[in-house]
Amino acid sequence: MMKYQYYPGCSLEGTALEYNLSTQALMDSMGVELIEIEDWTCCGASAAESINHLLSLVLPARNLAIAEKQEDIRDILVPCSACYLNLKKAQEKTQKEPELRDRLNNILSQDQLELKGSVHVRHLLDVMAVDLGPDTIRPRVKRTFQDFRIAPYYGCQCLRPYPVFDDPEAPRSMEPLIEATGARLHPWSMGTKCCGASHMNTHMEVGIELVAAILRGAQGADAILTVCPMCQMNLEAYQRKICRTRNEDLHMTVLYLPQFIGLALGLSEKDLRLDLNLSITDRFRKKLDMS
């Protein structure tokens, strides 16, 4: 049985609850065991890095150090791209700079924690595309989505700056997973464009501009799939405002990748918590009911 340590991150306990539950439901149905890191804490998000560099490294390092105690499982699965990058950055930097690791360990020693550098941080998309892969998914498909056209949206931080499992300029890792469900790909160039991240809170006009361009690029697709709670929130939550102010119909269904794959594998909408998404269109719902 495949096993991973699991770092859900703060968003997945709140605004991205459906990402958390659908990830767990999907992994469970594929026989993958997730073991949540005990007493995990916030990775610092984009806040720590904007205030203090040392703090931005020690917050993720604390979680890595706790994960290292579980010696038999080396990989940490992280669904949130921002958490993934923060944890990954702490892992990469401490491996390259032993002095930095000593500095962080000096801080962590107060809580009797020590970072040795033995765990690997893995994004959910990395695990789904590489460890599981379309060949594992295809034979389990119970419901095919031939009539669906899907726009894969990768966002930024699962791809850049560390090119780990995909091409950071022209990623394709979601494509075989989507095709395994029978769905077609929506051809577009917006899959790697920034959603504005926390601009929605601090510079809303700028964030709105970026999201509008992505939603426009997705027109013609039945849904956008995301692999990050911040991308998901930005793409789904401001659609009414964008459509109203631009006098354009840009409504678009936005689902998390494990929700869509989960549907194909026959998991129920209830298990995948589609009721929590903010922008499922009537058109998509009708099509889903007919499939």
Next chain:
Amino acid sequence: MQPLVKLFVNRYPETISERNEKAFYMDTATDLDRTNAVVTVSDDLAPVQEMVRACIQCGTCTASCPNEFAMDHTPRQLWRMVLMGQKEEIFQSKTFALCSACYYCTLRCPRGLPLTEAMDALKQIAAREEISKYKDSVQFYKNFLKSIRRHGRVNEMEFMTLYFAALKNPLAPLRFASLGLRLMLKGKVSLLPPFTRKRPLESIFRKVEELEERL
């Protein structure tokens, strides 16, 4: 097919813009200087200069930046200003505050410079110096950290409430009111703090404060 020259002009309109001229001749007073209060920054720019020392002013960062359209100076211009030590102009500008950390420039920089980290380093200076121009962004991040220092994990409702209170603008929450309500109806945000347990990050925060003398 579009002629190459036209493509170039379309893709890099800023190379011929007035804005560009301004940044290059920054030693003469610009409109920007006259209309804004002078920003004094005592923090040393040296660590940021070190990060961008090898910049060749090619503009790949500017061409890759998704937020460039909203900036007053392009990223390329900002790096030049950093190297020239133009502190006042840098912290008058909103360029670094508009970096959304997409890491395109870092990925593509032909000199391999850590440009996103350099943007963060400028944000950190603005936060330490409490420059009023960036008050909103800094408040957003500081209140986020306040919430995680208290609970270990972020409580989205608490931190947005702290943020709105810090903005001292009674209209600010209105932009988020309908979204907040929708999230509450879905049970995604709660008015109650998430944990009753001890402050698991307190010792880390305290130690960082001690090492850095301040946060």
